[in-house]
Each structure stands twice: as structure tokens, then as C-alpha cells.
Amino acid sequence: MIKHVVVIGAGVVGAATAHHCLRAGLKVTLLDPGQPGQSQAASYGNAGWLSPHSILPPAYPGVWKQVPSWLLDPLGPLTIRWRYLPKAIPWLRDYLASAWTYAQIKKTSVALRALLNHAPDLHKAMATAIGVGELINVREVLHAYRTSTEFQADSVGWTIRRDAGVTWREFKDENLRALEPQLSPDYQCGVLVDNTGYCVNPSLYVQSLVTDSLKAGAELVCSQAQSFRFEGEKLAAVQTDAGEIKCDATVIAVGARAQTLAQQAGDAVPLATERGYHYVVQAPGEGPNHPTMFMDKKLIVTPMDSGLRIAGQVEIADLDDVPNWQRAQVLRQHLASIYPSLASRIAADQIDVWMGRRPSLPDGLPCIGFASRSRSIIHAYGHGHVGLASSARTGRVVAQLLTGTEPEIDLTPFRAQRFKK
Numbered sequence: 402m403i404k405h406v407v408v409i410g411a412g413v414v415g416a417a418t419a420h421h422c423l424r425a426g427l428k429v430t431l432l433d434p435g436q437p438g439q440s441q442a443a444s445y446g447n448a449g450w451l452s453p454h455s456i457l458p459p460a461y462p463g464v465w466k467q468v469p470s471w472l473l474d475p476l477g478p479l480t481i482r483w484r485y486l487p488k489a490i491p492w493l494r495d496y497l498a499s500a501w502t503y504a505q506i507k508k509t510s511v512a513l514r515a516l517l518n519h520a521p522d523l524h525k526a527m528a529t530a531i532g533v534g535e536l537i538n539v540r541e542v543l544h545a546y547r548t549s550t551e552f553q554a555d556s557v558g559w560t561i562r563r564d565a566g567v568t569w570r571e572f573k574d575e576n577l578r579a580l581e582p583q584l585s586p587d588y589q590c591g592v593l594v595d596n597t598g599y600c601v602n603p604s605l606y607v608q609s610l611v612t613d614s615l616k617a618g619a620e621l622v623c624s625q626a627q628s629f630r631f632e633g634e635k636l637a638a639v640q641t642d643a644g645e646i647k648c649d650a651t652v653i654a655v656g657a658r659a660q661t662l663a664q665q666a667g668d669a670v671p672l673a674t675e676r677g678y679h680y681v682v683q684a685p686g687e688g689p690n691h692p693t694m695f696m697d698k699k700l701i702v703t704p705m706d707s708g709l710r711i712a713g714q715v716e717i718a719d720l721d722d723v724p725n726w727q728r729a730q731v732l733r734q735h736l737a738s739i740y741p742s743l744a745s746r747i748a749a750d751q752i753d754v755w756m757g758r759r760p761s762l763p764d765g766l767p768c769i770g771f772a773s774r775s776r777s778i779i780h781a782y783g784h785g786h787v788g789l790a791s792s793a794r795t796g797r798v799v800a801q802l803l804t805g806t807e808p809e810i811d812l813t814p815f816r817a818q819r820f821k822k
Contacts (some may be wrong), residue, residue, distance in 0.1 A: 410655035413444035417796030441672035458765025460500035478699035495763035512814035521598030690819030
């Protein structure tokens, strides 16, 4: 019987897992070399969306045709560190192959819909339970298109969403202007999605989850997990750079750094890092009424407690490469073009920039479930672009696995063993 679990990683997935494990009656140790919610964590700087409709993988049929133009465009949404390209090629190949047809995307969407459904409500309940319900706003989010033609080009994706139960309303021209008066007139079509939401301070949210868990009896150990110790087939301890922590079970929730631990747990997982950037304008006085994704630029603008955050970009690079802050300046240029009234109002002392590492798997699905070597080790990482949104349910199903309860969703699509050749 499992009594003590070590959750490796105190990002939003690890924090949500600790929250639910404690409420399931387990003893919890959180293990992370950094302080929860700080800038080293991917959850610190994300766009804040809690979007049950984010059920399409980042790749789609024919996307390979656009990649050269994106790479040649200094303002484009994708860049690659060329010295890293040989190492990235297998992952990129599988990334494109996993979304070669819409039938594949449809299958992925069914799995992601189960994981993401009701995400705003799940987060609102979790945040309210720890006394920070004000951090979660349950409201619509907007997708902005330059033209109706561009929207129609995405029609298959929206049809897949509709078939999954997603509802939305379309706004065009003057109706879109009424909805978002400060938006550039270059954007003529918008899709306002129902039953969505966002977090106004992801950093504080993670800190609050961990703080509440510590009050409930969890322990936080600031060390680096290195390996596992077994007694026969039974997990006996997690070994760290500061010694070992004895336990009955462990959860690998360490995001972009999970690959080595996954290998030791018996699973070769093709985890890669999609590096993303954000640019925050403190007290801008301008911006959107709704969190908005700009479909042509593949970026999101969200009003947050810290200011107006624009987040996006995909940079394919080594995990520990130094940031390329020019990518953050690209976001500034986009922000000024999207909201023209902001262009002359952005002062240098109002700006904050950040780079984070999305832990991503080529098929657009995370790894959640038992490890091959032992059912005392559980995978919970690789959430890519939906880490914050999916964290609440991920934490719930991990707690269910640890306590022998039937998971509330089918975890078959998320098994790490799907990558075995």
C-alpha cells in the first residue's frame, strides 16, 4: 500500500499533483532544486490560458510547407539554433508525421479534450480551496484572424473542436471593433470561445499551491533528483544530489528535464524543449478586453496582474542554450502592431522579458501513467503548450493511480510505452 510519494518537480503539474495526493491521504515530499513558481519554471511565464478547446496538436497537415518561410522571416513564430538541428531532426520528423492527416489530429483531439475538459472550473475549485480563487478568471478567450478567408482556412480545426463539444461565436468587422476597440483594424474576424478562462498570475498560483501543501503537511526538499533505488522490483528511494529520500512511490513531474529519469524508469521518451518567450508591459493602460490569440503570429496577449503579457515563439534549441533575447523583442514589435495605441507608450522601465522551456513530445500528448519498470513510478510530464490548463486534471488522475482508484479519464493515449518501437 502506498503511503509516501515523492513528487519530483514543483512546477504547476507537480504542485497540482501534491495538492491532490495530500487530499487523498498520502504523505508527500516535493523535490525540486529551485524555488516553486520562480522564473526557472515553465509555468512562471506562460500565457495563462485555461483553454478546454486547445485540443489540436501544434502541427497540422501541410505545416511543413510553411516552415521555410517562418524560418526566413525574422518576425516569424519559429526559429531553430542551427547547430542543434542534427539532434532535433528525429523529433521534428516524428512531430510532422504525427499530424500528417486530419484523422490523426482527430484522434489526438479526443484524448486532449478528455484531459482539458472543464479546465477553468477545475482550476477555480482548486484555487478557491487554497484561498486564491481570485487568480482564476472564468471567461471567454478570443482568436483573432486578419480575414474571414484565414478563418476559413482553419475550418477543419474548428470543425474538430465543434465535434468535441466546443462552442464559440464569430465576430466580424464593426462587431469585432465593438468587442475589442483597441485592436488593430488589420484584424477583421474573431472567434470568441465559450467555457474558457485564464490565470492572472501563474507564478503566484504555483507558489500558493505549494505553500498550501506545506501547511497541509508536505515537505519541500530543494535538491536535484538523480536516480531511483530499488529493492528487488520495489521502489525504495529517490536518490538526489543531497542523499536519498525513502518512499513507496514517486511521480516524475520535472518537465523538460524528465527524460533521464524516464529512461531509468524503463521508458525511452522522445522529450524535447520548445523554448518560448514572453514580453510584459507593466501598467500599459491599453490592450485587449479578452485574452487573445493572434492566429497569424501564433502568439497570445493576456492581461495579467503583472501587466500585459504577450507570449509565444517556438525556438528549437538545446535545453541549456542561453536565451536569444531578440525573440522577446520580436514580441514587442508584434504587440505594437496589434495594438497601435501602445506603440508610443512602452517605456524601457515598464518591460520584463523571460524565456522558458516547454517540455514537448512529438505527438502533442503528454506522458501520464505507470512506468514500465515499476508501477510505483508514474510519469506526469511533456504537456507542451497546455501544461497549465491540463495540470489540475493531471494531478487528480495521478492521485487516483497512486490510491488504486480508477482514473477519471482513459490514460491509454498518454502511456509512455506508446513510443516503444
